[in-house]
Amino acid sequence: MNACQKSTVSCFACCGIANLQTDAGMSSILQERTQEFHALHMDENLFRGYRLQREEKESKIPRHNPEIYVCPFLGYIEPGRPGCLIHPARTGKADSQNYSFYGASICLNYDCRAKEAEESLDAASEGSAQSQTYSAEPGSMPSNNAAMKHARAGSNDARAPVYSDFLEATLPDQYHRLICDSALYSLLETIPGFPASVCRDAQKSKLLGRLLSLRLKERASRRITSFERLMVRAYDAAAAASELFPSSREEALQQILELKTL
Ligand code: SF4
Numbered sequence: 549m550n551a552c553q554k555s556t557v558s559c560f561a562c563c564g565i566a567n568l569q570t571d572a573g574m575s576s577i578l579q580e581r582t583q584e585f586h587a588l589h590m591d592e593n594l595f596r597g598y599r600l601q602r603e604e605k606e607s608k609i610p611r612h613n614p615e616i617y618v619c620p621f622l623g624y625i626e627p628g629r630p631g632c633l634i635h636p637a638r639t640g641k642a643d644s645q646n647y648s649f650y651g652a653s654i655c656l657n658y659d660c661r662a663k664e665a666e667e668s669l670d671a672a673s674e675g676s677a678q679s680q681t682y683s684a685e686p687g688s689m690p691s692n693n694a695a696m697k698h699a700r701a702g703s704n705d706a707r708a709p710v711y712s713d714f715l716e717a718t719l720p721d722q723y724h725r726l727i728c729d730s731a732l733y734s735l736l737e738t739i740p741g742f743p744a745s746v747c748r749d750a751q752k753s754k755l756l757g758r759l760l761s762l763r764l765k766e767r768a769s770r771r772i773t774s775f776e777r778l779m780v781r782a783y784d785a786a787a788a789a790s791e792l793f794p795s796s797r798e799e800a801l802q803q804i805l806e807l808k809t810l
């Protein structure tokens with residue numbers, strides 16, 4: 549399990565569907581794609597045709613950003629769980645995502661900011677376990693030791709990841725909108741000890757929940773956010789609040805400052 553596929557929820561933001569401005573809703577598009585894809589019976593000879601036909605059909609739907617691609621291979625991999633219909637775990641072929649516009653190497657290796665950070669924490673946890681095993685062998689620790697120590701300090705202990713767990717537990721219906729929000733994540737990372745210091749603290753996690761609900765009310769958080777970056781310095785809380793929370797700037801700023809000082 550990683551930030552993309554959790555036990556009870558999944559994220560699919562970077563596959564593009566959030567770029568569609570549709571009244572029909574995401575689930576009806578995913579359902580339609582899934583049914584059409586199932587009719588191919590996993591015949592790879594038909595994958596390209598499916599893609600072209602779906603791209604054509606969906607080209608009429610307005611997009612938040614015309615530059616960002618919407619991949620029609622995102623569907624339901626099980627009831628209620630969106631995911632990649634041509635993922636190697638389903639096809640048994642390492643390169644099956646080459647039928648997509650991005651290609652397998654991008655599909656398999658892209659990490660949004662939160663996922664990347666959680667994988668560092670995972671590596672730190674593994675490094676921590678290994679360091680005990682390897683303590684009698686100088687030089688056997690991984691070379692990026694400093695980065696791992698830094699990540700481990702943020703995790704408080706080896707039970708990473710924490711932010712995706714927190715979102716899964718507290719805001720499951722909005723998981724896909726929050727985990728991928730890279731600009732928001734950059735701001736959260738300026739809170740000392742984030743994510744463990746916040747997600748595992750009753751008072752701070754309540755403040756975080758409030759901050760996240762403010763972000764969800766912003767129209768900008770409805771479109772694809774995994775590719776977006778803060779256009780101001782993340783440590784400048786006032787400027788970051790203006791950018792991320794234009795309709796509730798003062799309240800959001802107060803929550804951020806409290807989270808930083810508690
Ligand atoms: S935005 Fe991040 S968590 Fe979501 S599917 Fe992409 S890599 Fe995974």
Ligand code: SF4
Nearest residue numbers: 563619622632648655
């Ligand atoms: S092929 Fe790539 S972009 Fe398309 S749904 Fe799968 S992982 Fe996402």
